[in-house]
Amino acid sequence: MSATLYVLSTLGGYVLTSALLLKCPGLLHRPKRQRFRCRHISHRGGAGENLENTMAAFHHAVNLGTDMLELDCHLTKDEQVVVSHDENLKRSTGVDVNISDLKYSLWLVKSGHSSDRFVSPECQCEGTDNRIPLLQEVFEAFPETPVNIDIKMNNNVLIRKVSELVSRYKREHLTVWGNVNYEIVSKCFKENSDIATIFCAQRVLLLLGLFYTGLLPFIPFKEEFFEIPMPSIILKNISTKILICALVIFGFLFLNRLKEPEKMSRSQKFIIWLADTLLMRKALFDHLTARGIQVYVWVLNEEQEYKRAFDLGATGVMTDYPTKLKEFLHNYPA
Structure with a gap:
């Protein structure tokens, strides 16, 4: 009996x-x-x-008053850091060639290319500079604007070159970098620990496990930014295929291109619902924020999504529609 009381009192003390x-x-x-x-x-x-x-997109966003630019980086054959999401230029330019196979030149992005991720009917382009820019051009054009850099390739030279650019322009205090890949984030931190890093997918899973077992408050973290998707938006977005992490407790990771919602199976919808339930937790967001870890939710494009994220305690929201988010924040109290 005494052993039972000891266990219960110990467990109760731990929980409290x-x-x-x-x-x-x-x-x-x-x-x-x-x-x-x-x-x-x-x-x-x-x-x-x-x-x-x-640069046209970046100037438009900064002129609107965005707090941060999010972008992606690759490395050319002659070791120039360029801003592009894809390694292959087929989607953005119509030319089927890899960035790593080319020396840098002023590649022009096709206006009106067949992708609804590029230009919407309400496009409010403020310039015609639609070429693929160098990262240093972004740094030079926006010296006071924080930049969130997604290192797209596990490439030591790319990581070193980005670090050198950040240091050259004295932007350690205005930059966050990383990737969903654990090895890339580890290399980033080792290369330059003065630049803030994000939680990779593996570390997000660890953090969730710690949260649901009550261990999270006891564990220190070196990362400063918790960037996560809102899983439920896949069920609302019928026209767009979204690359998403469905994060489930105790190590279930699902990183894949999902089917369109109307074609998804019940099990897929259940996984998304479960991931959303486990990940979108106000207690988790509030705890991280209190520890100085900023929580960013991506990629949200509707007012109800913005509201849900901020109501849950998110520090910030990533959006494809900076004008729409600006209008929402104008009426949403800080």
Whole structure:
């Protein structure tokens, strides 16, 4: 009987301590120093209103007052860091060639190319600079704007070159970088620990496991940004195929191109519902925010999605429609 009481009292003490530290993490952890804080993040510069990852898109978003530009980087054959989501240029330019096989030149992005991810009917392009830019051009054009860099390839030279550019332009305090891949994020941190990193998919799963077992309040983290999808939006978006992480407790990772919602099986819909239920937790977001870890939810393009994310305690939202998000934030209290 005494053993049972001991176990119950120990378990009860653990639960109470965990709950207290979840609410008040400052009792155990010093909050991370936030070098910048962003609510409005333009995904690829605002891929729904301009050609993605172009200077025209970036200028449009910054002129609107975006807090952060999100972009993607690749490396050319002559080791130039260019801003592009895809390694292959077929989707963006119509030319079936890999960036890594080419020396840098002013590749022009086809206006009106057959992809609804590029230009929407309400496109409000503020310029014609639709070529694929160098990362250093973005740094030079927007010296005060935070930039979120997705390192698209597990390439040591790419990581080193991006780090050198960040250091050259003295942007360590305005840059966050990483990828869903654990090895890439590890290399980024090792290359330049002064640049903030994101949680990779593997670390997100670990964090979720810690959260649901009550261990999260006791564990320190070196990452400063928690960037996650909102799984439920796949069930609402009928026309667009979304690449999404469906994150399920205790290590289930589902990273794949999903079918269109109307063609999805019940099991797929259940997985998405479960991932959304487990991941979109206000207690989790509030705890991370209190520890100085910013929470960004992507890629949200509707007012009800914006509202849900901020109501749950997200620090910021990534969107393809910076104008729409700006209008929403105008009426949404900070």
